[in-house]
Amino acid sequence: MRLFVKKTATFQNDTLCTSDTQVDNGKQQKTDNGAVVSVDDAFSVPVTILEKYIDGHNRKKEYIASEDPVDTNNVEDISAFWKMVWEEKVEKVVNLSEAVIGKHQEGEYVHYWPDPDSFKKFGKFQVTSTSEEEYADYTKRVFKITKGSKERTVHQFHYTSWPEKGVPDDVTSVVDFREKVLNAPSKLNGPTIVQCRKGLGPIGTYIALDILTKKGESEGTLDIPGCVKNLRQKRQNLIQTPEQYRYLHKTLAHSLAARSITVSGDKFPKYVKDARKSELKQQFEQLQQSFKPDSEEVQKKEGEENKRRLHFSVIPDASDYVNAKFIDGLRVKRRYLMSQTPLPETVGEFLTLVIEENISCIVSFEVEKELKKTDGIYFPGCDMDALKKGDFEVTCTNEQDTNGSFMTRSLTVKSGVLQQNTDGKPIPHYQFLKWDMQKNVPTSAAEFLSFMKFVEETANKQNRGPILIHCFDGASQSGLFVAVSLAIQQMSEEHEVSIVSAVKKVKAARTMSIPNQAQFDFCHDCVLEYLKASKADRDTRKK
Structure with missing residues (x-):
């Protein structure tokens, strides 16, 4: 037939x-x-x-x-x-x-x-x-x-x-x-x-x-x-x-920007030891060439493209845009939301973002315990009167200092206009403090990983939206957090990692992320620290 x-x-x-x-x-x-x-x-x-x-x-x-x-x-x-x-x-x-x-x-x-x-x-x-x-x-x-x-x-x-x-x-x-x-x-x-x-x-x-x-x-x-x-x-x-x-x-x-070398966990320590001589430097230079800062005009255009449209405007005459960028996790879409630290005039937009996206927790890389005058203050001191900004009312409780490494707080954000978008539950707030401002890297890989683990575990328990991460430019510190998170997730679940791929993913969203060789090397240090801690944990369980 x-x-x-x-x-x-x-x-x-x-x-x-x-x-x-x-x-x-x-x-x-x-x-x-x-x-x-x-x-x-x-x-x-x-x-x-x-x-x-x-x-x-x-x-x-x-x-x-x-x-x-x-x-x-x-x-x-x-x-x-x-x-x-x-x-x-x-x-x-x-x-x-x-x-x-x-x-x-x-x-x-x-x-x-x-x-x-x-x-x-x-x-x-x-x-x-x-x-x-x-x-x-x-x-x-x-x-x-x-x-x-x-x-x-x-x-x-x-x-x-x-x-x-x-x-x-x-x-x-x-x-x-x-x-x-x-x-x-x-x-x-x-x-x-x-x-x-x-x-x-x-x-x-x-x-x-x-x-x-x-x-x-x-x-x-x-x-x-x-x-x-x-x-x-x-x-x-x-x-x-x-x-x-x-x-x-x-x-x-x-x-074609930089070769995305994937290395298994058992071979990673030797790979890093050998690559430190010249390969890591070459990889970073290739990444920088591919994601090199554009002209001021192009950077301004990129900034406009990164702005996320807000559905509500709760501050009279305020903008309905906020400079923020979503990045997927290994398995979860829109896992991270990178944003600039709000300015005094953009606090309303920042708080709108917190409620609209049902943020699971807020991560701050403003390393001083007290915010600078140029920063937009979006929460009050612990157990003080509520901070009021337009239609918003924010309270802060349960502030704790974790061995000088980071601060933890609980923020409650209320809004009459956006009441239907919030469950009224406190939003965990974590502020990392151990950052070497001269080298523009955290002072310790172990402390940074401990902080990240704390944040990720809290976010998983919240069963809400993305993790909101902010720093002064929305990239140079927040980007390191996301890149290391992606690398650790890959190593944890697939027992292999490509640092270049993790960095590419973040720099594609924010070109100013991972701005120096020290941060690129620090990503490798964090994976080494993770592998070391994992081995120690396995050895302890065997005893």
Whole structure:
């Protein structure tokens, strides 16, 4: 029986050409333009799976560009996709669809994998989900696919934060995501499936990033327009919009900025010892070149872009913007909110931010116990009369000094206008004090980690929104806190770390973060201290 499969398209001389494809039932055929078509053996129905071989850097047919599997007849059997995975010896699937798979005018997108710790049968194939790990921007799944007595492992990397026709908010997360894909084990040397809902813009952006990064690293040259043109000749609209084209340039800048070396915990001490001679200095210089301070005009523009729009204005004639920037944690989106210490005239906006975002705790890097006159005072002295600012009323209780390292307080922020946005519970406030102002680093890695652990544990217990971190410029001290937090999270959960990746992520949000070599080295010192403390803790438990 001959089946008609959805028309494939090629982009030739700025015109869209289509060709019908005829397929024998139960066999995989290739169209004249190279598309791969799989048809389920069990059903004589059209299966709408559109694929396209794409050559990689110095490798033929490195990718199969595909739209998400769609069953046009609403039959849940999607064995055609898994048949293709098996026959093409695919071990890695990169899915760039948003988290919720929804409706499409030509059919319904199918959840083509089983739930965690379960299995489904798709025609001749049994697919078992052996693990699923959720991160801030992506989910990693591992499947065991069985056909008869034969068995293979397939890794799916599902980037869940890519709008269908837009681009992700975070540039560095896609770069890190690509590194995870490359580092996944592979034995069969088959192509990587790269898919999204319509098989277009996100796929082209990701594949171009991978090809051009490899080319840039190996040859030191890039031809971005040429690469994009080649992709679009293979499949129309593989980069759909000017926004996606600009995003490709940004991701390449970060991908090639400084090599993101990932080091396992057991090898990290030796790596740091060897790298201190020259490599750490070189890495920091490369980062600074990539994120070097722009002209005053550009910095002003960046400052405007960093300003977060407030939904409410509770101070007469006050601005409805505040200079703050969200950064994702390893697994939690918008985990951190970096902000400038408020000025006297922006206290209202700062307090509005605290309530609107349901802040879990506030971290201050104003290292003097008493705020300077140039700072906006947003809380009163402990057990003193409430501070009133416009519609806000703030009280402070339970102030304690923790061995001179940091201060702890409980703040209660009330507002008649924003009453519906607060549960009335005290907000923990932590003020770090042990900062070497001359070197612009904390005086002790151990004390800094102790402070960070205290903050993270409190934030986890609060079950609220992000951790709000502020310093005088919103970057030079707050950025170190976030970078070290990201590095420690990665080492704790994955037993490996890339300090460069953590620093890139923070500097992409605030270019003035990690402003000197001392802070970059301090990030490494903190991971060393964490590993030392972890070993001591394990040794104690054994006794």
